[in-house]
Amino acid sequence: IAIHHLSCGFGFWLTEMASEFPKPSYFGIDIKPIFPKSTFPNNITFQQYDILKRLPYENNSFDFIHIQFLNFDITELQWETIVFPELTRILKPGGWLEFCDMEYGILNCGPLSKKFDLTGIIII
Numbered sequence: 001i002a003i004h005h006l007s008c009g010f011g012f013w014l015t016e017m018a019s020e021f022p023k024p025s026y027f028g029i030d031i032k033p034i035f036p037k038s039t040f041p042n043n044i045t046f047q048q049y050d051i052l053k054r055l056p057y058e059n060n061s062f063d064f065i066h067i068q069f070l071n072f073d074i075t076e077l078q079w080e081t082i083v084f085p086e087l088t089r090i091l092k093p094g095g096w097l098e099f100c101d102m103e104y105g106i107l108n109c110g111p112l113s114k115k116f117d118l119t120g121i122i123i124i
Contacts, residue, residue, distance in 0.1 A: 002027065004062045004090070006051060007070050011035045011044070018044050027062070029055070052082050060092045068100040 001024035005014050008028030018026050018041040026044040028035060035046040049056060052074075065087055074083055091097060 001025070001064070002062045003064045003066070004029070004057075005066045005068070006087070007031070007067065007073070008046070009034060011040060011046065013066060013068060014044050014046075015040055024063075027057075051086075052078060055086045055090055057090045059089055061090045062095060063092055064096045064098065065091055066098045066100070071101045 003017065003024050003026050005011070005026070005028045008014055008030050009032075011028050014026050014028045018024075022041070022043060024043070026041075028044060028046045029049045029051060030046075031048065031050050033048045037046060040046065047056065067087075087097060
C-alpha cells in the first residue's frame with residue numbers, strides 16, 4: 001500500500017500515520033524543505049517539489065492521497081487544470097482521495113456575523 005500526503009509541510013500527519021500503521025509506504029511532497037528529515041520513520045520518503053508541475057510519480061502509484069489545508073494556496077483554475085488531473089493520474093483505480101480543509105463560512109452566526117461572513121467570502 002502506498003500513501004501520499006500532498007503539501008505535507010512539517011510531516012506531522014505522515015509521521016503519525018507511519019507510527020500507527022507501519023506497513024504501508026508513505027510519501028510526502030512540499031514546495032518548502034521544512035520536513036524534519038533526520039527524525040522521520042524509515043517508511044517515509046519526502047521530496048521537495050512544486051505541486052503545480054507534473055508530479056514526479058508514475059501513473060496509478062498511490063492507494064490513498066491525503067490533502068490538508070491547501071485550498072487557500074491554489075486557485076480554482078489551478079485545481080481544475082493542474083492539481084486534479086495530476087491527482088487522478090497518480091491515484092490507483094479504486095484509490096481514495098481525502099481532503100481536509102477549513103469551513104469557509106461562520107456557523108450559527110447572528111446578523112452582524114452574517115454580514116461579516118458574506119464580506120469575508122467576497123474578499124476570498
